[in-house]
Amino acid sequence: MRVTQPFGLAQGREPVERQMGVFRQPQKIMTRFVVFTDLDGTLLDHHTYAYVDALPALSKLRQTQTPLIMVSSKTRREIEALRSELENDHPFIPENGGAIFVPKGYDLPLPDEAVEAGDYHVLVLGRRNEELAAAFDRLARVVAVRALSRLSSEEVADLTGLTMAQAEAAREREFGEAFIVDDPEIKESVLRNEVHKLGLRLTQGGRFWHLLGENDKGRAVTLLSRLFRQRHPDIVTAACGDAPNDEPMLAAVDRPFLVARPEGGHRPIDIPRLAKTDLPGPAGFSQAVLSLWD
Numbered sequence: 658m659r660v661t662q663p664f665g666l667a668q669g670r671e672p673v674e675r676q677m678g679v680f681r682q683p684q685k686i687m688t689r690f691v692v693f694t695d696l697d698g699t700l701l702d703h704h705t706y707a708y709v710d711a712l713p714a715l716s717k718l719r720q721t722q723t724p725l726i727m728v729s730s731k732t733r734r735e736i737e738a739l740r741s742e743l744e745n746d747h748p749f750i751p752e753n754g755g756a757i758f759v760p761k762g763y764d765l766p767l768p769d770e771a772v773e774a775g776d777y778h779v780l781v782l783g784r785r786n787e788e789l790a791a792a793f794d795r796l797a798r799v800v801a802v803r804a805l806s807r808l809s810s811e812e813v814a815d816l817t818g819l820t821m822a823q824a825e826a827a828r829e830r831e832f833g834e835a836f837i838v839d840d841p842e843i844k845e846s847v848l849r850n851e852v853h854k855l856g857l858r859l860t861q862g863g864r865f866w867h868l869l870g871e872n873d874k875g876r877a878v879t880l881l882s883r884l885f886r887q888r889h890p891d892i893v894t895a896a897c898g899d900a901p902n903d904e905p906m907l908a909a910v911d912r913p914f915l916v917a918r919p920e921g922g923h924r925p926i927d928i929p930r931l932a933k934t935d936l937p938g939p940a941g942f943s944q945a946v947l948s949l950w951d
């Protein structure tokens with residue numbers, strides 16, 4: 658088949674846009690990085706949930722059309738609120754990799770297992786909450802634990818400093834159970850062992866423990882990175898996180914960044930190529946993201 662010259666591209670003559678160095682192909686965004694980020698204690702301040710210190714990095718990501726993918730132990734509703742505030746229309750990963758939500762119309766190939774739900778195509782990786790409820794009851798019989806979904810919104814707001822509306826959204830869990838341990842004496846190994854006996858997994862976020870199926874942030878990030886690479890084979894993946902539940906995500910990307918804790922120092926995470934920020938929370942996130950272009 659003969660390839661026809663694009664309209665206006667006469668032989669031997671460059672279009673004015675190309676001469677000016679601003680010629681753009683109308684098709685795909687030529688993204689260089691995909692950035693995955695944890696929310697609490699990373700993009701958001703651990704105590705105030707503010708992201709003002711992240712604005713320099715957020716504007717760089719916007720300018721360069723770099724996808725920013727939120728990967729959190731937060732629920733879908735909590736992430737949706739932040740996405741709309743930040744005008745972020747990229748896929749996202751709620752509840753420790755429990756699922757991948759890809760907005761309809763987003764330019765990514767989707768595996769056959771993706772199901773349609775509202776405005777999204779959803780890839781479910783974890784176990785649905787209904788399946789986990791009975792297991793949580795068994796755990797609560799041997800260890801003093803309380804599930805976030807069963808606390809009142811007032812109690813959640815008190816524990817977290819969230820507003821009532823945010824606390825409401827935090828209780829709407831679909832792919833795992835977040836909980837607090839009331840026994841300060843209990844050893845992590847005992848808790849882990851009890852969860853293991855249930856055939857489930859345990860991970861720790863900034864404030865809560867999480868009872869989960871076979872999902873973690875790393876598995877979800879690996880899968881979503883693969884979909885991005887089918888569209889953009891040369892992308893470099895980066896991730897920012899601050900807590901133990903971020904370790905699998907950090908291990909799954911090319912450029913992992915561990916953000917400092919608000920009290921200083923870092924959680925003990927040791928994986929290859931890990932860069933550590935000096936600054937905590939959103940300021941550390943900004944430092945990490947901007948360093949990608951250094």
Ligand SMILES: [Mg+2]
Nearest residue numbers: 697698863900
């Ligand atoms: Mg965190």
